[in-house]
Amino acid sequence: MVNIFKKVDNSSQLETDPLLGSKAEIQPFWKKSWFIICMVILIVVVFSTIILYVFYHKNGSLNDIHHVESKENAFTFNATTSSDNPVNVESNENVVTYNGATSSNNSVNVEYKSYPTSRVSSIATTNGDYFKQCAPAVTCNPDDIYRTYNGSCNNLQNPNWGAALTPFYRLMNAEFDDGNNTFRVQLDGKPLPSARQVGVTLFYMRDIRNYDHANNELLVPWGQFLTHDISYYPDDIRNDSTPAHLDHCFEKDKTKIPIECETAILIAADDPVYSQYNVSLFKFVRSTTSVNFSCPLTPRTILNRNTQYIDASHVYGSNKKTADGLRTFANGKLRSRILEDEEYCPQNADSEFKDGPLGKSDVQFAAGDVNVNQNLAIALFQNLFLRYHNHLADEIQTLNPSWSDERVYQETRRIVGAIIQVITYEHFLPILLGDEYMKEYGLTGQTTYDPSINSALAQEMTSGAFRAVHNIIPAKFNLISANYSIIDEVEPSRVLLQPDLLIGNFDNMLRGFLDTPGRAVQPSYNNLITNVVFKIPNLDGYSGFDLMSYDIQRGRDNGLPPYNKMRQLCGLKKANTFKDLSDLISSEDIETLKSLYSTVHDIDYIVGALLEKPRNGSMVGPSTACVIGDSFYRFKVGDRFFYDILGQPGSFTPEQIKSLKKITLSHIMCASSNLGHMQKETFRYVDPKIMSSIMYSCESYKLDLSPWKEVQ
Numbered sequence: 001m002v003n004i005f006k007k008v009d010n011s012s013q014l015e016t017d018p019l020l021g022s023k024a025e026i027q028p029f030w031k032k033s034w035f036i037i038c039m040v041i042l043i044v045v046v047f048s049t050i051i052l053y054v055f056y057h058k059n060g061s062l063n064d065i066h067h068v069e070s071k072e073n074a075f076t077f078n079a080t081t082s083s084d085n086p087v088n089v090e091s092n093e094n095v096v097t098y099n100g101a102t103s104s105n106n107s108v109n110v111e112y113k114s115y116p117t118s119r120v121s122s123i124a125t126t127n128g129d130y131f132k133q134c135a136p137a138v139t140c141n142p143d144d145i146y147r148t149y150n151g152s153c154n155n156l157q158n159p160n161w162g163a164a165l166t167p168f169y170r171l172m173n174a175e176f177d178d179g180n181n182t183f184r185v186q187l188d189g190k191p192l193p194s195a196r197q198v199g200v201t202l203f204y205m206r207d208i209r210n211y212d213h214a215n216n217e218l219l220v221p222w223g224q225f226l227t228h229d230i231s232y233y234p235d236d237i238r239n240d241s242t243p244a245h246l247d248h249c250f251e252k253d254k255t256k257i258p259i260e261c262e263t264a265i266l267i268a269a270d271d272p273v274y275s276q277y278n279v280s281l282f283k284f285v286r287s288t289t290s291v292n293f294s295c296p297l298t299p300r301t302i303l304n305r306n307t308q309y310i311d312a313s314h315v316y317g318s319n320k321k322t323a324d325g326l327r328t329f330a331n332g333k334l335r336s337r338i339l340e341d342e343e344y345c346p347q348n349a350d351s352e353f354k355d356g357p358l359g360k361s362d363v364q365f366a367a368g369d370v371n372v373n374q375n376l377a378i379a380l381f382q383n384l385f386l387r388y389h390n391h392l393a394d395e396i397q398t399l400n401p402s403w404s405d406e407r408v409y410q411e412t413r414r415i416v417g418a419i420i421q422v423i424t425y426e427h428f429l430p431i432l433l434g435d436e437y438m439k440e441y442g443l444t445g446q447t448t449y450d451p452s453i454n455s456a457l458a459q460e461m462t463s464g465a466f467r468a469v470h471n472i473i474p475a476k477f478n479l480i481s482a483n484y485s486i487i488d489e490v491e492p493s494r495v496l497l498q499p500d501l502l503i504g505n506f507d508n509m510l511r512g513f514l515d516t517p518g519r520a521v522q523p524s525y526n527n528l529i530t531n532v533v534f535k536i537p538n539l540d541g542y543s544g545f546d547l548m549s550y551d552i553q554r555g556r557d558n559g560l561p562p563y564n565k566m567r568q569l570c571g572l573k574k575a576n577t578f579k580d581l582s583d584l585i586s587s588e589d590i591e592t593l594k595s596l597y598s599t600v601h602d603i604d605y606i607v608g609a610l611l612e613k614p615r616n617g618s619m620v621g622p623s624t625a626c627v628i629g630d631s632f633y634r635f636k637v638g639d640r641f642f643y644d645i646l647g648q649p650g651s652f653t654p655e656q657i658k659s660l661k662k663i664t665l666s667h668i669m670c671a672s673s674n675l676g677h678m679q680k681e682t683f684r685y686v687d688p689k690i691m692s693s694i695m696y697s698c699e700s701y702k703l704d705l706s707p708w709k710e711v712q
C-alpha cells in the first residue's frame with residue numbers, strides 16, 4: 001500500500017512538465033489521490049473475492065485444511081478425464097454430454113457427473129513403497145473386456161493398483177511407537193488403556209433395545225458381504241500359538257514372558273463378565289504383514305488378500321486357482337450341490353473350521369472368500385449369489401446358445417459384479433450415509449474414470465470406519481416362516497463357523513432379515529457380540545473374545561492414527577482439549593474419555609467414531625462418513641470396469657446400463673429363493689402383515705436381459 005501511494009503522489013514530475021500550467025488546475029480526477037485510493041481498494045476487494053471463490057470451490061470448505069490435495073501422492077482428482085481415457089466428457093453446470101467412442105445410438109440419459117464437493121486426501125508418504133520395492137511385473141492387455149481375477153491391470157498405468165496381495169492404502173502414515181511395529185502409546189508415554197477396559201467403561205450395558213424404524217436387518221448381511229468383496233487380512237498364523245502361552249503373561253521374571261503377551265488384551269479383575277470366569281486376558285493375534293510375502297516393508301504393512309475393487313471377488317475368488325476350483329466348466333456355471341432339494345455352495349473339503357467353537361459343523365461351504373462360513377448371515381449371502389450366478393448363467397446361455405462356457409461364465413461374472421455395485425451405490429450407501437453425504441463425496445451420478453485415482457481400500461476404512469457399522473449387528477437373527485411367524489431365534493455370537501444351520505432354513509433366514517426391523521444406530525455393539533463372540537468363556541479359558549475389544553485392538557495393531565488426527569483429516573476442528581470434542585460427542589462421554597485416556601490426542605479412532613453423533617441423515621458420524629465416502633468415491637472413479645463408465649473396452653452398452661440400474665436386492669432374492677413377494681426398497685422395513693400391498697409379486701422382479709442378446 002505504502003509503495004503504491006508513493007508512486008501516485010508524484011508531484012515533482014507534475015511540476016516539471018512544461019505542458020502543465022498549474023498542478024491544481026489541470027490535474028485530472030483519475031490522478032487525484034482519493035480516486036486512486038478508491039481504485040486500489042476496489043482492485044484488492046475484487047482480487048480477494050476471486051481468490052477466495054476459487055479456493056472454496058476447489059477444496060469444499062475454507063476450514064477443510066486437509067481437503068487440499070497432497071502433491072506428494074499425486075492422486076489429485078481431475079474434473080476432466082486424462083488423455084489416456086478415450087471418453088470425451090463435456091461438463092456444463094453438472095450436465096454431461098457424452099461424446100465417447102461408442103456409436104451414436106448409444107446415447108445415454110446421463111444425468112450429472114459424480115464430483116465430490118468435499119474430499120479427504122491422503123497425506124501418507126508410504127503408499128508408493130510396495131510398488132517401488134516388491135510389486136510383481138505385470139503385462140496387461142489393454143483390450144481385455146473382463147477383469148482379471150486378482151484385480152491387476154484395472155489401472156493400465158499402475159497395473160498392480162487395487163490387486164489382491166497389495167497393501168491397503170493409507171490416508172495417513174501408520175502410527176507405531178517405535179515407528180515400525182509396536183503399538184502406539186499415549187502422549188505422556190503411558191501405554192494405551194486396555195481395549196477391553198475402554199469398551200467396558202464406555203459401552204457396557206449401553207445396548208438400547210430400540211429398533212430402526214425405517215430399515216430392516218438386511219443392512220447387516222449386505223454390509224458384511226460387501227466388506228468381504230473388498231477386504232481380507234487374516235491373523236498371522238506364525239504367532240498363533242496356543243492360549244496356554246498366556247498363562248505366563250504375569251510372570252515376575254520379565255524375560256520369561258512370551259511374545260504373545262505383548263498384544264494380548266488385558267481384562268480387569270472387576271470385569272463385569274469375565275471376572276466370574278477368572279479370565280484375565282484375551283488372546284490377540286496380529287495381522288499378517290508383507291514380511292510373510294517376502295516383502296519386508298517398514299513400517300509394518302498389511303496386504304489385502306482379496307481384490308480391492310467391488311467386483312464380486314468373494315463369489316469367484318481373487319486368483320485363478322480359486323476361481324477355476326469353483327467352476328463346473330459347463331454352461332458358465334459354478335459348482336454347487338443340492339441339499340434338501342435346494343442349491344448350496346460346494347463343500348470345502350479343506351476347511352480349517354470343521355470343528356465349530358461350540359460343536360461340529362459338517363457343512364463347510366467353499367466360495368471365493370474364505371470367510372464364507374464365519375456366521376449364518378454371510379453364509380446366506382454367499383449362497384444367495386452362488387444361486388443367482390447359476391440362474392443368470394442359464395438365462396444368458398438360453399439367450400445366446402452359441403456362446404461358449406467361458407463367454408457365459410465371464411459375462412455372468414461381469415453382470416454379478418455390476419449388480420453388487422448398483423445395490424451398493426443406489427440402495428445401501430444412501431441409507432448408510434444419507435443423501436447429503438452421498439452428494440458431498442461424489443457418490444451419485446454418472447461415473448467418469450480417473451486413472452490417477454488408486455481405488456485400493458484404505459487401512460483407516462477397513463480397520464476403523466467401516467467397522468463402526470458393527471453397531472447395527474442385532475443380538476439375534478430371527479428365522480421366519482412362510483406365514484410370517486418366528487420359528488426360531490439364533491444368536492450370531494453362538495453360532496459362528498456353524499453354517500449347517502442354513503440348510504433347510506434359507507428362506508426362513510431371508511425372511512428373518514427382511515421382516516425384522518434393524519437395530520437402531522447407537523454408540524455400542526449388542527451385548528452378546530461384545531462379550532461372547534467365539535466362545536463362552538467358561539468352556540475354554542482364553543478363547544472367548546469380544547468384537548469391540550478386537551476392533552479397538554486391531555486399530556492399534558494396524559497403526560491407525562488416533563481419532564483427533566482423523567477429525568482433522570476429515571476437515572473437522574482439531575480438539576486441543578477434551579472439551580473441544582463437544583461439537584460431536586456428549587459431555588457424559590467426554591468425561592468418561594477423560595478417565596480413560598491421558599489426553600484428547602490419544603483416543604482410538606473407532607472409539608471416537610462410535611461416540612460421534614450422526615449428522616446429515618447419516619447412520620454414522622462425520623469422521624466416519626468422510627472415510628467411508630472417500631473409499632466409495634475411489635472404488636467408483638478409480639475402477640476402469642465400474643458398471644456405468646463408458647468408452648472403455650469392458651464397458652457395458654448404454655442399454656445394458658439402463659437395465660442394470662433397475663436391479664434391486666429384491667430381484668436377486670426373488671430369483672434365488674422361494675419367496676413370493678418383495679418390497680421394491682429391499683432394505684426398508686415393511687411389516688408383511690399390515691403393509692402387504694406394497695410387496696409385489698416376484699414375477700415383477702425380472703432383470704431385462706435383452707440387451708445381452710447378441711445380434712448375429
Ligand code: HEM
Pocket residue numbers: 219220221222223224227231232233375377461462463466467469470473492547550551554
Ligand atoms: C453378523 C455380522 C458380523 C459379524 C459376526 C462380524 C464379525 C467380524 C469379525 C470377527 C471380524 C474380525 C475381527 C478382527 O479380528 O479384527 C470382522 C471384521 C470386519 N468387519 Fe465385521 N462382522 C459382521 C458384520 C459386519 C458389517 C455389517 C460390517 C460393515 C458394514 C462389517 C465390517 C467389518 C470390517 C470392515 C472388518 C475388517 C475387514 C476384514 O476383516 O477383512 N462387519 N467382523
